Amino acid sequence: MKTVTVNASKSYNILIEKGLLSDIGYHIKNTLGTPKLCIVTDDTVGELYSKAVESSLLSCGLSFVKFVIPHGEASKNATNLISLLEFLANNRITRGDAIIALGGGVVGDLAGFAAGIYLRGIKFIQIPTTLLAAVDSSVGGKTAIDLDAGKNLAGVFHQPSLVLCDPNTLNTLSDEIFSDGCAEVIKYGIINDRELLELLKVDIKENIEAIIERCVINKARIVELDEYDNGTRQLLNLGHTIGHAIELCSGLTVSHGRAVAIGTVIATKIAISQGLCPADDLDEVINIFKSAGLPTECSYSARELAEIATTDKKRLGDSINLILPYGIGNCKPYRVDVCELESLIEKGL
Numbered sequence: 001m002k003t004v005t006v007n008a009s010k011s012y013n014i015l016i017e018k019g020l021l022s023d024i025g026y027h028i029k030n031t032l033g034t035p036k037l038c039i040v041t042d043d044t045v046g047e048l049y050s051k052a053v054e055s056s057l058l059s060c061g062l063s064f065v066k067f068v069i070p071h072g073e074a075s076k077n078a079t080n081l082i083s084l085l086e087f088l089a090n091n092r093i094t095r096g097d098a099i100i101a102l103g104g105g106v107v108g109d110l111a112g113f114a115a116g117i118y119l120r121g122i123k124f125i126q127i128p129t130t131l132l133a134a135v136d137s138s139v140g141g142k143t144a145i146d147l148d149a150g151k152n153l154a155g156v157f158h159q160p161s162l163v164l165c166d167p168n169t170l171n172t173l174s175d176e177i178f179s180d181g182c183a184e185v186i187k188y189g190i191i192n193d194r195e196l197l198e199l200l201k202v203d204i205k206e207n208i209e210a211i212i213e214r215c216v217i218n219k220a221r222i223v224e225l226d227e228y229d230n231g232t233r234q235l236l237n238l239g240h241t242i243g244h245a246i247e248l249c250s251g252l253t254v255s256h257g258r259a260v261a262i263g264t265v266i267a268t269k270i271a272i273s274q275g276l277c278p279a280d281d282l283d284e285v286i287n288i289f290k291s292a293g294l295p296t297e298c299s300y301s302a303r304e305l306a307e308i309a310t311t312d313k314k315r316l317g318d319s320i321n322l323i324l325p326y327g328i329g330n331c332k333p334y335r336v337d338v339c340e341l342e343s344l345i346e347k348g349l
């Protein structure tokens with residue numbers, strides 16, 4: 001079993017092992033004792049994995065209740081958050097009890113937010129079942145729901161007490177959802193881990209445990225330096241500012257991972273145009289995304305993208321920090337005046 005420890009405001013372990021789902025009762029009991037648990041999952045994941053989780057909990061004498069949401073981003077909303085809080089209260093979940101988030105980033109973000117505010121904060125355990133959740137959203141303590149005005153606009157920082165990752169669960173993902181997660185894996189490589197990109201060249205599924213471990217080590221080290229996202233953690237936005245604009249331009253028909261892949265290629269071209277990144281790196285960046293089944297071409301104009309990117313929630317007054325590769329494995333923030341953003345994006349198309 002691979003174990004990564006995150007030393008943020010609170011320390012916790014991430015355990016990664018194929019088949020771990022059947023032992024989760026043991027690991028939860030080992031870390032938290034015998035709290036009452038509330039499993040939060042979505043209908044798809046619940047159908048596939050709830051039984052295994054439930055029987056492991058029961059075999060360890062752990063009692064639980066279960067709250068199921070419909071799958072998909074639309075469920076990460078205020079109505080489901082309030083329903084979950086009412087469910088916790090009606091089931092007499094106390095401060096000593098805990099929530100289990102069994103699913104992808106949607107379940108993790110919603111359940112984590114509920115855990116962060118119910119009774120002013122109770123413990124929660126992440127059991128990520130998508131590649132994106134395994135390498136990114138289950139680690140680091142960002143929780144959120146979407147508002148009508150935009151994605152992830154309400155949330156709290158609330159670190160999990162334990163992350164239990166069973167890579168076997170990724171076998172039931174569609175190719176599209178799996179490759180979306182690959183975009184986040186590649187992101188870590190381009191930010192600061194060239195060797196991770198070598199692992200991807202062989203066979204992602206073959207090396208999956210090592211790849212997840214490397215990604216969460218990368219995320220943990222960044223979170224430890226800047227848990228509350230005031231500096232270094234912004235590196236994780238590589239490809240995201242423009243990627244987010246692409247998602248919105250497409251009316252969310254281009255998925256997050258695909259948008260991040262295109263956004264990262266645009267960021268690389270911008271960096272090259274500014275003389276910051278060796279021109280040779282562009283082909284390598286494009287080829288890595290292509291080999292993971294991800295797109296690299298953008299069909300929106302610089303004006304359309306800049307209009308949305310300037311409303312990004314990470315805008316700082318009249319400027320915005322784009323994360324740019326100064327070479328593969330070496331990304332840094334690059335401050336841009338919002339009135340120059342359109343012409344800069346033009347250079348990246």
Ligand SMILES: NC(=O)c1ccc[n+]([C@@H]2O[C@H](COP(=O)([O-])OP(=O)(O)OC[C@H]3O[C@@H](n4cnc5c(N)ncnc54)[C@H](O)[C@@H]3O)[C@@H](O)[C@H]2O)c1
Binds near residue numbers: 141
């Ligand atoms: N908190 C953070 O730090 C952070 C970081 C990145 C992304 N996010 C958030 O994560 C969300 C996206 O997460 P996601 O891509 O995991 O989406 P998701 O949770 O919607 O899962 C994608 C789909 O896969 C299905 N699914 C999940 N696991 C499965 C499995 N093992 N087998 C078959 N189907 C399965 C789900 O039912 C869903 O339909 C977004 O809301 C994003 O804002 C949060």
